[in-house]
Amino acid sequence: MAIDGTKIIDSDLGHDIYNEFLGLYDSGVEVADIRKKLDVWRGDILDEEEFEIFITVYALALWEIADLDEGTLNEVRRTISEKAGYRMWLKESGVEDAKEREKILNRFLTKISTPKKTVRKRKRYNPVQKLLFEDNDVVMFQVSDGSYRAAIMVKTQIVRRNLVYCFAKTSFGGDEAPTEADIRVSSVFIHKMQTFYSESQIKIDQPGIEKFWRRDKTSTNSFMLSMSFELIEHRDLIKFYRELKVVTQFKILEGYKVTGCFGYCLDFETLAARFEDLSKEISVWKREAVSLTEIEDRPNISFGRRLLSKITGGH
Numbered sequence: 254m255a256i257d258g259t260k261i262i263d264s265d266l267g268h269d270i271y272n273e274f275l276g277l278y279d280s281g282v283e284v285a286d287i288r289k290k291l292d293v294w295r296g297d298i299l300d301e302e303e304f305e306i307f308i309t310v311y312a313l314a315l316w317e318i319a320d321l322d323e324g325t326l327n328e329v330r331r332t333i334s335e336k337a338g339y340r341m342w343l344k345e346s347g348v349e350d351a352k353e354r355e356k357i358l359n360r361f362l363t364k365i366s367t368p369k370k371t372v373r374k375r376k377r378y379n380p381v382q383k384l385l386f387e388d389n390d391v392v393m394f395q396v397s398d399g400s401y402r403a404a405i406m407v408k409t410q411i412v413r414r415n416l417v418y419c420f421a422k423t424s425f426g427g428d429e430a431p432t433e434a435d436i437r438v439s440s441v442f443i444h445k446m447q448t449f450y451s452e453s454q455i456k457i458d459q460p461g462i463e464k465f466w467r468r469d470k471t472s473t474n475s476f477m478l479s480m481s482f483e484l485i486e487h488r489d490l491i492k493f494y495r496e497l498k499v500v501t502q503f504k505i506l507e508g509y510k511v512t513g514c515f516g517y518c519l520d521f522e523t524l525a526a527r528f529e530d531l532s533k534e535i536s537v538w539k540r541e542a543v544s545l546t547e548i549e550d551r552p553n554i555s556f557g558r559r560l561l562s563k564i565t566g567g568h
Contacts, residue, residue, distance in 0.1 A: 259354040265514050267310045274314040279376045284320050301337035308332050316365040319372040333358045381416045381487050385494045389504045392497040402528040403431045416487040433501040440542040442534045444513035445476040458508040479513025493521035504550040
């Protein structure tokens with residue numbers, strides 16, 4: 254599970270719970286049935302930190318629709334008092350972030366202890382008629398110090414009936430705008446994801462995965478690769494998409510476009526900040542850099558030559 258920040262919804266698990274709850278709610282599912290479905294998550298929680306994320310995000314969604322009960326509220330109080338998140342942040346990031354997490358949790362508890370004045374209604378979403386960026390677009394932009402960064406818009410997906418763009422960070426960083434050649438020698442950040450699929454199935458889904466298995470000296474089981482994404486909803490991206498300039502296109506093999514972890518960006522400042530220090534992708538978040546050319550979806554050159562030969566009669 255990836256955790257991108259100290260806020261209530263700042264992790265893969267948090268986004269998954271929140272999106273599933275409100276996705277069901279907006280689809281017209283009765284709240285009692287949503288509760289039954291979401292309670293299944295409890296059986297999948299592995300540790301105290303994950304449970305803190307689960308119960309706070311679950312309570313937030315219930316509070317927003319004015320259905321937060323006293324039992325769940327007391328569960329939030331008890332969980333926050335146990336300080337699992339505080340200890341995790343203290344160990345992984347230091348006292349400053351640990352105190353920030355504690356402060357956020359206490360403010361959150363105060364907020365949800367009072368019923369929400371404006372109840373969230375079930376939403377209806379209209380389909381997007383025109384995309385701001387196409388799959389495989391490589392975009393560049395500048396961060397706060399004026400240097401450049403680059404990302405690949407790998408795919409779009411629908412979350413709670415809303416179109417979301419999935420941007421993969423590249424390792425590019427420089428004082429000048431990137432060229433197509435710069436992108437081709439850069440990397441993206443991935444996770445090794447354990448799976449119950451057979452090796453033969455993984456090889457079909459992710460061609461060339463064997464070379465990553467051979468390099469790995471720690472995993473005892475075969476794994477798949479999954480990607481780290483920054484997700485931006487269409488309604489948010491439309492406010493700042495002009496800050497992103499298309500450089501070129503780069504097509505990643507379809508099987509490697511699996512979502513491993515993600516963060517949400519509501520504005521350009523958040524997006525730029527996530528790209529400021531790319532070294533954190535490896536040093537803090539424990540992701541790995543993979544050369545783009547190793548997972549590129551390249552046309553079959555030999556097939557193209559054979560086809561051209563047939564057209565030209567071998568000349």
